[in-house]
Every structure is written in C-alpha cells, then in structure tokens.
Amino acid sequence: MLQTDLWKRVVIWGLVALGIYFALPNAFYTRVEMHNDAVKAIEKQGSTAELEAQAALWPAFLPSGLVNLGLDLRGGAHLLAEVRVADVYASRLETLWPDVRDALRPERDSVGTVRLQPSNPLELRVKISKPEGMEKALEVVRGLAQPVVSLTGAGSTDLEVNGVDDELIVTLSEAERQAMDERTVRQSLEIIRRRIDAVGTREPTIQRQGTDRILIQVPGIGSTAELKAIIGTTAQLTFQPVVGRGSDKDAVAGVGNEVLPAGDEEGLFYTLEQAPVVTGEELVDAQPTFDQNGRPAVNFRFNPSGARKFGDYTANNIGSPFAIVLDGEVISAPVIQSHIAGGSGIITGNFSVEESTNLAVLLRAGALPAALDFLEERTIGPELGQDSIDAGRVASVVAGAAVLLFMFLTYGLFGVFANIALIINIAMLFGVLSMIGATLTLPGIAGIVLTVGMAVDANVLIFERIREELRTAKGPARAIELGYEKAQSAIVDANLTTIITAIILFVMGSGPVRGFAITLGLGIVTSVFTAIFVTRLMIAMWFRRTRPKTIEV
Template sequence: MLQIDLWKRVLIWAVCALGLLLAMPNAFYQKVEVRNDAVAAIEMGQSGNELEEQAASWPSFLPSGLVNLGLDLRGGAHLLAEVQVADVYEARIKSLWPEIRDLLRQERATIGTIRLQPSPADELRVKISEPAQIQQAATLVRGLARPVTSLSGALQNDIDVATEGDTIVVQLSEAEKLATDERTVQQALEIIRRRIDEVGTREPTIQRQGSDRILIQVPGIGSAAELKDIIGTTAQLTFHPVVGRGSDAEQSPGAGNDIFPSLDEEGVYYIVESAPVVTGEELVDAQPSFDQNGQPAVSFRFNPTGARKFGDYTAENIGSPFAIVLDNEVVSAPVIQAHISGGSGIITGRFSVEETTNLAVLLRAGALPAGLTFLEERTIGPELGQDSIDAGRIACIVAFGAVLVFMFLSYGMFGLFANIALILNVGLIFGLLSMIGGTLTLPGIAGIVLTIGMAVDANVLVFERIREELKTSKGPARAIDLGYEKALSAILDANITTFITAVILFAVGSGPVRGFAITLGLGILTSVFTAIFVTRLMIVMWFERRRPKTIEV
C-alpha cells in the first residue's frame, strides 16, 4: 500500500532543499557576482578596502555559484574568424631548407654546388651544378620524408619530391596539407581559448565551425574591437641569424633570406635567414620585467629542446648579431657576447609597462600558427541582453501561470501538489545549472519554458491512471498505488527518448543549440524526479493525515 520509508522521505526533501539552496544566489545575482569578482581579484594578489567589503557582502557559508549568462543575455562580442592555413604551408616549406642544405652539402663532391632558387610560397626549388646527379640528389631529399601523423594520411609521406632538369622541387603532400590544416585549426582554437582565459572573461564560447573557421563569443566584453585586440595579434616570436642591415625596404634579401623592419629604429631593415634557430613554440614562460636600465621588458624561458638549440647556436656564433623577430618586426638584434646556456633571455624595446604585460600574455598563451581573417564581427549591447532577459522572464511567467491554473482546475487538490512540484522543478533546474557552472542563453530559456510544459506530463499520466483505477471500485490507497506503478513505464519511455534527443543535440550542436539541449536535459531529469518522488511523497503525507474514504482526481 502507500508506504514510503523514513530515510527515503528525508532524502527526497534533502535533495529539494539542496537544489533550492544552490539556486538561491541567482535571486541576488548582481550582489553575488560582485562578491565573486572581488574574491577572484583578491586571490590574484590585488588588495584594497573596497575589494574586502565586496568580498564580505555575501556570507561565505552560503553557496555562491551562479548561472552564467550567455552572449545574448549579458551582451558582449561575437567574431567569426577564418584561419589562414595556407600561411603554414609556406612556413613549413621554408623550415625544410636548412635540413636539405646540410644534407646535400655532405654530397657536394658528387652533386656539385647547391643553390636555393626563387620559388612559389608552397614550393622549395634547389638547383645543383651537376644535372647528371639530379636523381641521386632527389633520392637523398626523399630520405628526409616522414610519415604523415594522421589517420587519413596513414602510409603516406609528408613531402613530395620531383625533378625539373637540374632542379629539385619539394612540396608538401596532399595528405600532409590535410593533416596540417587539422593541426593548425586545433592549435589556433586552443591558443585563442588560452588568450581569452588569461584576461579572465566569463564563460566564453570558442568553437570550430566548418573546416577552417572559429566562432568566438565572449559575454561581458565591451566591443568586438576589444576582443580582436586580445586574440588578433599573432605574436610569432622567432630568433634568426642576421645576414645584413640596410635602409632600403625594396632591396632583394636573396634566396633563403627575409627582410624585416626594425621596431625601434625607423628606416632600418634587417636581412635575416628565413629559417629560425628557435621559435616561440619552444617558450615555456614569459613575464613582464625590467632591463638593467629600469626600462620595461619581457623575460622569457625556453623548454629543454629550445634551450639546447639556443645554447648551441650562441656558442658557435659569438660576436655575430642575432635578431629577435616579433610578428615580422625586429624587436632587437643584439650581438652574441658569450655562450647562453640557461635557455632564458630578455626582450627589450620601446615598451610601456602595459605593452610588456600584454606581450607576456600573448607569448605565454603561445603563437597563433597562422593569421586570422575576421569574416564577421558583432557587438551585442547589455541593453539588448536585458531585453532578452525580460522577454524570457515574461514567457516563463505566462507559461508557468497557465500550467498552474490548468492543473488546479483539472485535478483539484492533486493538481495543487503537481503545482508545488513544478515550482520545485524550476528551482532544481537553476540549482543544477549553478552547480555545473552552466551558461543560460535565450534558447536555454526556451528549453526551460518547454520543460515547464512537459514537467506536468508525468503527473497527468499518473492522475489519469488513478482515475481509471478508481472506476474499478478499488479503494483510494490502492488506486493511488496502482496509478503510480502502472504509469511508471510510460513516464520513463517518454522522458528517456526526449533525454536521448537532448544528448544528441548537445553532442552535434553548437552555441545556442547546446544551450537549449542543456536546459532541456536537466529539466527532464528534475521533472521526472519531482513527478515520481516529490509529488508522490506529498500525496502520501496528505493521505496519511486525512485518511479519506473517497478521493476525487
């Protein structure tokens, strides 16, 4: 008959109380948000009476997790960026030249002298002075090929080597280009995420879109231009041997060389070897600091591989200039005075303190592997976000009120129990969103509105089943018991299939679709819990107190 163990009753009410407690900070959203920001600032080393007052404005023993508001509710910036993957092909081809040069020099007695020829961006053309030995030279270069590191490129090499008369032509293979595209976009995605996380923005959306595009949405940021300043700088740091220096930007640097302007010296241009000795990818840390003259600078440190290459080069080239190049500009070109074995150094220039801080952030996050072209940019003001919140609130209130009235008119006292469970259901949804740090979007509000409508389905199934059982002249206790027992399978079937749909939407969707899927999935879990356990517990407790001979549903 109608019996629920004491421990089950305590557990059900405890879950409800915990959910409402977790949801409570959202009723004081602005106050709790200010407190959380103050606590985060104090943990980062900031101090001040105002921060301490803000941190103490919310009791520390109460939960402080909030439902994060998405871009369409808080306002912020939206960017759609295209990764210039073709840039990576050129850099990759250029990096092959020192290796090919050193290999062919070992066979100079046979193949003669070698010379790098002017080439398209995605090719490397090497001319030898003994055309009769071109096939032997090509075979040597093919020995540098490595397997493509991707499933789609299995059993294929990363370079294609062909011959044209006395010239060897080296290109990336199609399989390697596809693998490079995949690596480049994934690396750009991760670096953009690290850069945005460095500045402490709240719940950004950074997702791949298509083969070479990245969608970036950051709530709470001032404008799209501000967001571009954070992520738009490539911050490619490289270290090159200096070939020469001049004042003519149009002069030919020669094959295998590049010409870069000086950042500090106006009208000065450096000719450097195209292939860098060390790159920013081998940095493990960068921090703002000051040089020996007290001027702002950036100190850096290499990983073991970079430190070894940096140390070997400085040991072999004492007295030679060495260019530090940042985004195709020579920051400085110091002369190597001694062997630098520690793998660390300092970048000096005409920097402000703010510039060194930003540069250190960019270098720590890593260099973007390729440039970005911004195809779409949008700034959503907080006023529009507030309009969305107000519209969503009205939709929820209307839906909520309509369901409450319908349930009470249709099922009387039992409908009142369902309405109480429905209120708890919405509280539990916000409690779960706060606990997992979920982001609420406008489609997410639509998911909550849909959940409000769906949440009473299980109760309707149970109550209609109880009505059917009462018609067979069973007692009220037995009718209630059988109503829940026989409606359970239909409730589970309906909600499990809908939950599977929500999981699929979350797995394959992006942005707003995921926001809808999260609230729909959580709403299904909470509505099943409230319908099967909470409503039943309330009915049992009412029945135990009243002991009615007959009931009307």
C-alpha cells in the same frame, strides 16, 4: 499501502534540498557575481579594502556557483574567424631549407654546390651544380621525410621530392597537408581559448565550425575590436641571423633572405635570413620584467630543444648581431657578447609596462600558427541583453502562472501538490545548471519554458489514471497506488523519446542549440523525478495524516 521506506524518503528530500541549496545563489545574482569577481581578483592581485567589501557580500560557507548568462543575455562580442591554413605550408617549407642544405653538404662531391631558388610558397626549389648527381640528391632529401602522424595518413610520409633537370622540388604530401590543417585549427582553437581566459572573461563560447573556421562569442566584451585585439595578434616570435642593415626598404635581400623594418627606429631596415634559428613555439615561459636600465622588458625561457639550438648558435656566432622578430618587425638586434646557455634571455625595446605585460601574455599563450580572417563580427549591447532577460522572465512567469492556475482549477488539492513539485522542479533544474557551470542563452530559456509546460504532463497522466481507478470502486489508497504504478511506464516512454531528441540536438548542434538541448534534457530528468517521487511522497504524507474516506481528483 502508500508506504515509502525511510531511506527512500531521506534520499528524495535530500536531493530536493541539495537542488534548492545550489540554486540559491541565482536568487541573489548580482551580489554573488560581485563576490565571485572579487575573490578571483584577490587571488590574482592581492587584497584591497574595496575587494574585501565586495567579497563579503555573500557568505563564504554558501555555494557561489551561478548559471552563467550567454552572449544574447549579457551582451558581448561575436566573431567568426577563418584560419589561413595555407600559410602554414609556406612556413613549414621555409624552415625545411636549412635541413636540406645541411643534408646535401656532405655529398658535395656528388651533387656539387647547393643553392636555394625562387619558388611559389607551396614548394621548395633547390639547384645543384652537378645534374648527374640528381639520383643521389633525391635519395638524401627523401631520407628527411617522416611518417605522417594522423589516422588518415597512416603509412604516408610528409614530403614529396622530385627532380627536374638540375633542380630538386620539395612539396608537402596531401596526407601531411590534411594533418597540418587539422593540427593548425586545433592549435588555433586552444591558443584563442588561452588568450581569452587570460583576460578573465566570463564563460566564452569557442567552438570549431566546419574544417577551418572558429566561432568565438565572449559575453561582457564591449566591442568586436576589443575582442580582435585580444585574439587577432599572432605574436609570432622568431630569432633570426642578421645579414645586414640599412635605410632602404626595397633593398635586394637575396634568395633565402628577407627585409624587415625595425620596430623602434623609423627608417631602419634589417636584412635577415628567412629560416629562424629558434621560434616562439619553443618558448615555455615569458614574464614582464625590467632591464638593467629600469625599462620594461620581457624575460623568456626556451624548452630543452630550443635552449640547445639557442645555445649552439650563440656559442658559434659571438660578435655577430642576432635579430629578435615579433610579427614581422625587428624589436631588438643585440650583438652576441658570449655563449648564452640555459635557454633564457630578455627582450628589450621601447615598451610601456602595459605593452610588456601584454607581450608576455601573448607569448605564454603561444603564437597563432596562422593568421585569421574575420568573416563575421557582431556586437550585442548590454541593453539588448537586458531586454532579452526581461522578455524571457515575462515568458517564464506567464507560462508558470498559467500552468499553476490550470493544475489547481483542474485537480484541486492534487493540483496544489503538482504545483509545489513544479516549483521544486525549476529550483532543482537551476541547481544542476549552477553545479555544472552551464551557460544560459535565449534558447535555453525557451527550453526552461518548455520544461514548465511538460513538467505537469506526468502529473496529468498520473491523476487521470487515479480518476479511472476511483471509478472502479477501489479505495482511495489503492487507487492512488495503482495510478502511480500504471502511469509510470507511459511517463518513462514519453520522456525517454524527448531525452533522446535532446541528446541528438546536443551532439549535432552548436552554440544556442546546445543550450536548448541542455536545459530541455536536464528539465525532463528533474520533472520526472519530481512527478514520480516528490508528488507521491507529498500525497502519501497527506493521506497518512488525514485518512480521508473519499478523495476528489
């Protein structure tokens, strides 16, 4: 009667102790947060007396995981960005021209000379001087097509090549466009995540919405302008051959060329070949440094493919200028003095130390594959966040106090046991949230408040069942045992449906809805555990010590 094996008692109290242990840092939130920030700063930039003092605010042997506060509780910046996926089509066709030219060059006897023609950004037009060789030209260029790498595009190729009179028209296939859209948004998502992580913000929310939109919420950032400065710069680095230079920005560049301004010299413009030799996508590392004159610069290193192309070009063009272009500006145009092997080099310009450091961060994170249009931007001040915390705290305290009072007045001593289990339940919930590094938002607080209300539901079922068993003249011990046994199936059924609902909300929802689903789902698990196991264990311990002849529920 009311016997529990020793190992079960150890497991139950062990889980309770672990939950309280990991929840403990949240009771000293500001102190632990300062400790965590100081430890991260020491790892990145070395130790100082001030950082050591902040790190000592919390003992190293205790856990330091916190329930992170979301945007609506801490304040910060919110952006909804749309990725210009169409820009990637034009860029892809632009880089295709050298391949088409090189493929047709050996067939000059059949197709004649090859010239790039003006066209809209979604197609590549190439004119051949011998229209009778169109079939051969089509065959050669179609040989450049590659299979589309996607599940939906299986069996398709990436290029569509047609001939009209003496012109070849190359476009991207529909399957390739869909695959590129998917790759572009995924790449943008990852690069935005890297850039935001690089500046050390706390628990940002970066999620895809729809087919081409990205939601960005970063707590602790002072304004959307600050956030846009971090993620909005494309940092597209290219290395392009120089055709000429001058002071006329409206100079006729010619087909396949473009005119770009010099970033460090006003009034100077360079005419460059549009097709780059190497792009920033082939960079594997970039670090701030100083050049031979002690001025801030950036060291860079290419991957094997980029290093090979970079080395081949420099070997074949010694004595020619070579432009380094960043976001549409020529930041440097050195003359190639010798073959540059190894795939590494240095970018010089009129940089400050801060600018060279930021440029290195952007290049390491990678170039955004397409520009972003910001459709929605919102800043939430820290004061509003604090108001939300205060309101959530009041709601939680009022809900908790009302439930505790109701349980005590209704069930007496058994209500006290349920109240202790409720407090343990909340502590365990915060412990689990801290362990998984969850972010708490206002809807999350609503989930906790709802959990407080639902936590005693299982105890109400159990206690009412014990009352019924006592009315059938069973002894106290047997009534308690039967009350737990017969109420268990109803408790599991009721809470299982709620957990299924929480899972659906988590899978189908986004942002705040997910926060609500997480706290609700975890709260149900901890409340069922405390109701079925913890209260039963407390009642059994009390019963074995007092051995009452009758009990009042």
